[in-house]
Every structure is written in structure tokens, then in C-alpha cells.
Amino acid sequence: MAEKILPLLRENAAQVDGDATFPEAGLRALRECGLMGLLVPEEHGGLGGDLHDLVDVAGVLASACLSTAMIWAMYCQQVDAVVRFAVPGLAKDLLPRIAAGEVYLASVTTEAGSGGHLMTADASLRSGGEGIAFERLAPIVTGGRYADGFLITMRDGEDTTANKVTLVYAARDQLELETSGEWNPLGMRGTHSEGMRITGTIRPDGVIGPRGGYRTVAVESAIPLAHLAWSACWLGAARSATADVIGLLRSRKRPGSIDLSSDLVSERLARVRMDLELVSAYLRTVCDEITECRTDGRTVDVPSTQIHLNTLKVAAAEHTFRAVDRLVQLCGLSTGYLRTSPIPLERHFRDLRSASLNYANDRLLKANGSLSLVDRGVRLA
Structure with missing residues (x-):
């Protein structure tokens, strides 16, 4: 399909x-x-x-x-x-x-000052007649201008603490939307992640998960899906880039500067392939683990599983970018670096540079360091 x-x-x-x-x-x-x-x-x-x-x-x-x-x-x-x-x-x-393809959902989880931190929120829900009213300012909403509905994280009430976060669904016709800023990034340019001010009132049944309990939704759904799907996307792009390069090297259009009998060329190709193989294997392993948890009705909120998810995201971000970086070096200036190249390596390079920033690797490594002290059994994937 x-x-x-x-x-x-x-x-x-x-x-x-x-x-x-x-x-x-x-x-x-x-x-x-x-x-x-x-x-x-x-x-x-x-x-x-x-x-x-x-x-x-x-x-x-x-x-x-x-x-x-x-x-x-x-x-x-x-x-x-x-x-x-x-x-x-x-x-x-x-x-x-x-x-039926009628509703494209956009996510609203970022807030000025907290970035993409999922477990706290500043803007709060409030009673609004027969529904729940809110006003939310988000610096980044991917595809928000084109969304038919939104899932939005909010502080559960004006008198609650910032970690009492509630997820709500709002249809576009329930909202007033105002976009702000300019989306002109280095890579991932088509994601069109503008800032938005979102104001509206939703029905009480628009709450997704427990009131003030978004952490459960995040840990059991949002985070595993993100790390699995993002990693698969990055791997898919890097794999495509590698296939394009190999196709070029095996064709009559191979640049004369690339000698296939060279040990250096062989080593660079081998290291690219190794990066992809490692990400692919770990992605499948972690996907199996999360699937088994869901099938058995077990939570993924245990230190070892959280470490595996975080490791997947960091490893996929680093290894796929490194693979494409190596391909650029292998192919040289005209084929690897120029935007006019028949292979879009420079676009892959720019796009994959964002992977380590898309929920920062540093934040996940910090979390894994703390979780490692708790997982005394060192349960590996």
C-alpha cells in the first residue's frame, strides 16, 4: 500500500x-x-x-x-x-x-520555556460553561495549519501543579487558531512546524486518558510510538541514500574519482552498512519488546524498557546521520555535497542532522544514566 x-x-x-x-x-x-x-x-x-x-x-x-x-x-x-x-x-x-482519512491530528506538546518536556505544562484548563476552556501558545506545531484536530497537553487546572498534565482532543471547528513565526530550518523543511496560539472550548469527553495523568499516556503510548516510528523513518532515509549510492557505484555513471578496488572505499561502505544493520536490529528488538508488553498487558514503565527505548532513539539518530555523513565523504563534492547531484545526499544529510535534536539526545542520555542506577540487574535488550 x-x-x-x-x-x-x-x-x-x-x-x-x-x-x-x-x-x-x-x-x-x-x-x-x-x-x-x-x-x-x-x-x-x-x-x-x-x-x-x-x-x-x-x-x-x-x-x-x-x-x-x-x-x-x-x-x-x-x-x-x-x-x-x-x-x-x-x-x-x-x-x-x-x-476514513478525514481527520489529520496534530500534536501540541511544546511550550515556551519548557521546550518539548512532556510531563509539565503551564497553560491551564478552566471551566467554560458546559465545556472545558483553554488558551494555549505553542512555539512548534508540526502541520498545525493543515490539521483537522489537535491533541493538546494542558495543566489540569489553574490551581494545580505543573506536573498535573491533561491531554485533550479538540476539533478544528472548536478552535480559534493563529499562526506565528517563520519555518525556515536547515532540514526537515516540509514538516512546517510553525508556532500557534490555540483558543477554544471542548466537551468534557474530549479528555484523553485520566485528568492530570498524561504521564500514563506519554509513557505507554506517545514515547514508545515516537521512538519506534522516528527511528524507522531515519533508518528508511539512510537506507534509501545508501541504496542510491550503491546503484550509482555499480553503474556507468560512477564518478571517476571512486575506485571500487580501493580498500578505503570498501571500508567506508562497510561502516555505512554496519551503522544501518545495528539500527535495524535494535529497532526490531525493541519493537518486539514493546509489542510483547502490550500483548501481555504489561506496562513499559520499567527502567530496562525505558532505557531500551531511549537508547533506540539516540542510536538511530546518531548512526543514521553518521552513515549519510560517510556517504557524502565517499561520494565527494559534486555527487555528495551539491544540491544539483542526482542523488539527494545533501538533503538526507540536512534532514538527519535534526534527528539528535528532535527531543534532544542529551536529555535522553541523562535519563538513561539515572535509570541505569535503578536497573541493578542490567537487563539488556
Whole structure:
């Protein structure tokens, strides 16, 4: 299914990157082919896919356009939260429309001053007639201008502490939206992550998960889905870049400066392949672990599993970027570095440079250091 839309994604990738525009054609194709409903259970009209399906599709999409793949991956985080934590009434109303491709969900978790820290919030919910009112200013909302609905983290009330965070669903027609800032980044330019001021009133059944208990939603859904799907996207892009380079090296168009009998060329290719193999194997291992936890009804909120998830994200971010960096070095200035190259290595390079910043690796390594002191058994993946 994903393979059918790859020609469209490839055709538009350069323009999406060059103009820093949201991939509207790609999103439309995802709506029409049914992949917006990948994680929606079949009883609600979806495909009933699992985490392995998520990882597979994310990698395929990223092979053509990493921006589109990351947008879809972050959307799938939101869908999983609705599937697992929405009250029955909201799920019955919303999930069939998600499955039909009618509702693209955007995530609102960032706040000025706290960045992407998920477990605290400043802006608070308040009573608003028959519903729950709020006003939220977010410095980054991926694809917010094009979203049909939003999942928004808020402090549970004006008198509660910052760590009492509640996740709410708001449909676009319940909101007043104002965009701000300019999106002109180095890479991941198509994700179009503008700032937004969001004001509105939602129904009480718009709360996703327990009031003040977003930590449960984050740990059991948002974080595992993010680290698995992001890693799959980065691997898919790096794998595609590697395949393109190998195809070029085996063709008559191989640059004359690259000698395939050279030990240095062989070593560089071997190290690129090793980086990809390590990420692929660890991604599958951690995906199996999270899937087993879900199947058995066990929480993933244990030190060893959290370490594995965090390690996956950091390793995928570092190794996929390093692989593409090595490909740029191997291919040289004209083929590896110029934007006019027949292989978009410089775009992959810019896009993958963002991987370590997309929820900062430093933050995850700090967490893993603390968790390592708790996991006395040193339970490895």
C-alpha cells in the first residue's frame, strides 16, 4: 500500500524541501490510500495494524520523503493515544473518521520555556460553561495549519501543579487558531512546524486518558510510538541514500574519482552498512519488546524498557546521520555535497542532522544514566 504512493512522494520531495512547504499532496495520498487508519482497529473501519506495521510503513515512506514520513509518524502517535485512552463515546465518533482519512491530528506538546518536556505544562484548563476552556501558545506545531484536530497537553487546572498534565482532543471547528513565526530550518523543511496560539472550548469527553495523568499516556503510548516510528523513518532515509549510492557505484555513471578496488572505499561502505544493520536490529528488538508488553498487558514503565527505548532513539539518530555523513565523504563534492547531484545526499544529510535534536539526545542520555542506577540487574535488550 505504501509503495503505491512513493512515486508521488519522490516527485514532490525536492520542491517540499526547497520551498519549506507542507507536503499537501503527500498527505492527500495518505488519506486516500487508507494509511491514516493503519493503527485504527478494524471494528472502527481501520486496518488494525500493529507496531511492526508502523515501523515497516514509516521506513518505506521515508525512503521517498522523510518530511512526509515524519509527519505521518507523529500523527500515528496521536492515533494510538486515541485508540488506547479515549473514552468510548469519543472513540466511537472519532476513530471511524480517522480511519476514513478525514481527520489529520496534530500534536501540541511544546511550550515556551519548557521546550518539548512532556510531563509539565503551564497553560491551564478552566471551566467554560458546559465545556472545558483553554488558551494555549505553542512555539512548534508540526502541520498545525493543515490539521483537522489537535491533541493538546494542558495543566489540569489553574490551581494545580505543573506536573498535573491533561491531554485533550479538540476539533478544528472548536478552535480559534493563529499562526506565528517563520519555518525556515536547515532540514526537515516540509514538516512546517510553525508556532500557534490555540483558543477554544471542548466537551468534557474530549479528555484523553485520566485528568492530570498524561504521564500514563506519554509513557505507554506517545514515547514508545515516537521512538519506534522516528527511528524507522531515519533508518528508511539512510537506507534509501545508501541504496542510491550503491546503484550509482555499480553503474556507468560512477564518478571517476571512486575506485571500487580501493580498500578505503570498501571500508567506508562497510561502516555505512554496519551503522544501518545495528539500527535495524535494535529497532526490531525493541519493537518486539514493546509489542510483547502490550500483548501481555504489561506496562513499559520499567527502567530496562525505558532505557531500551531511549537508547533506540539516540542510536538511530546518531548512526543514521553518521552513515549519510560517510556517504557524502565517499561520494565527494559534486555527487555528495551539491544540491544539483542526482542523488539527494545533501538533503538526507540536512534532514538527519535534526534527528539528535528532535527531543534532544542529551536529555535522553541523562535519563538513561539515572535509570541505569535503578536497573541493578542490567537487563539488556
